[in-house]
Amino acid sequence: MSRIGLSKSSLAKQNRDLQTYERYLPALDLKRKQIMAERAKEQIAEQQTQREIAALHERVRETLPMLANREIELDGLIRVERIRLGEENLLGTRLPVLEGLDLVRGDYGYLSKPHWVDTLVDILAEMLTLEARLALHQRRTDLLEEAVRKVTQRVNLFDKVLIPKARANIKRIRVHLSDAERAAIVRSKLAKGKRAKGGVA
Template sequence: MAKIKLTKNELKKQKDDLKRFKRYLPTLQLKKQQLQVEIRQVEQKQEEKRAVQEQIKQSLDTWIAVFGEPVDLSALVQIDSVQTESGNIAGVDIPIFTGLTYKKISYDLFETPLWVDEGLEQFKSILAIDVEVEILNEQVKRLSDELRTTSQRVNLFEKVKIPEAQENIRTINIYLGDQQTAAVVRGKIAKNKVVKEVAE
C-alpha cells in the first residue's frame, strides 16, 4: 500500500475516491452480467446454426445417395465476399453477418446431373452457415476479452481500491483524532500553567 499523507486534504481526497469507486462498481458489475448473458446467447445461436447445418448436410447426402452420381459441389461454389456490419454490445464492437456473394462458376448443364442446381443451393446454405458460425466465434472472442477486462476491473474495485480507500480513511481519521486529542491536552496544560502563573 502506498504511503498516504495524514492530512485533512488527503482525507477528503480518499473520501472522494471511495465515493467514485462505489459509484462505478455497480456499472461495471452490470456490464459484466450483460456480457455474460450476451456470450450465452451467441453460443446458443451457434448451436442452433450448427444443428440447421447438420440437417441440411443430411438431406443433401440423402439426395446425392438417391441419385447415385457423385459430384464435387465445392468445385462449383466459391465465396467471393462476406458482408458484415458493425454492431455494439455493452460497448464492444462486434461484426454481424449480413450475407455472402459467390463467384460465378459455369458448368455444363448436359454433363451434370439434374439435381445439381438444387444441391448447389443447399451447399451455399451450408457455406453461409459456416461463415456465420465463424463470425459468431469472433463475437464470442471479443465479448470474452471484454468480459475478462471488466471482471478484472470489478475485482480491482471490490478487492483492492474500495478496501484500500476505507483503510486510508480509517488511518487518517485515527491520526487526526489523536492530533485533535493531543491539541486539547496541550491546551489544557497551557491553560493550567496560565492559571498557576496568574494565581502566584
C-alpha cells in the same frame, strides 16, 4: 506505494474517491452482467447454427446419395467471392455483423452434369452461408469472452482493491486526526494548567 497525507484535505479527497468508486461499481457490474447475457445468447445462436449444419449434412446423405460416385467432377460449382461484414458497438465492445455473402456459381453444362447438380449447388450455397454464420458466432463469442474478462478485472479492482483501500485510508486518517485533536486538547490543558500555576506563584 505512495504515502497518503494525514490531513483534513487528504480525508476529503479519500471520501470523494470512495464515493466515486461506490457510484461506478454498480454500473460496471451491470455492464458485466449484460455482456455475459449477450455472450450466452451468442453461444445459443452458435449451437443452433451447428444443429442446422448437422441437419443439412443429414439432408445431403438422404437426398443425394449419388455424391458417393467419385467419377462425376464437382469442383468449382460455387465459391465465396466476398464476405460483407459490418460492425456493431455493444456496451463498448465492437462486434462483427454478417451483412451478406456474395456467392458465385460456376459455369457448368446442364447436359454434361447430372440433373441433381442444381440441387447440390443450392445446398452448397446454404452450407457456405451457415459456415460463415458459425465462424461469425465463434468470433463474436470470443470477443464477448474477452470483454467479460476485462470488465470482471475492473469490477474486482474496484470491489477488492480500491474501495477497501480508500476505506482503510479514511479510517487511518480519522484516527490520526482524532489522536492529533486529543493531543492538542491535552497540550492546551497542560499549558493552561502551567499558566494557572505560574499566575498563582
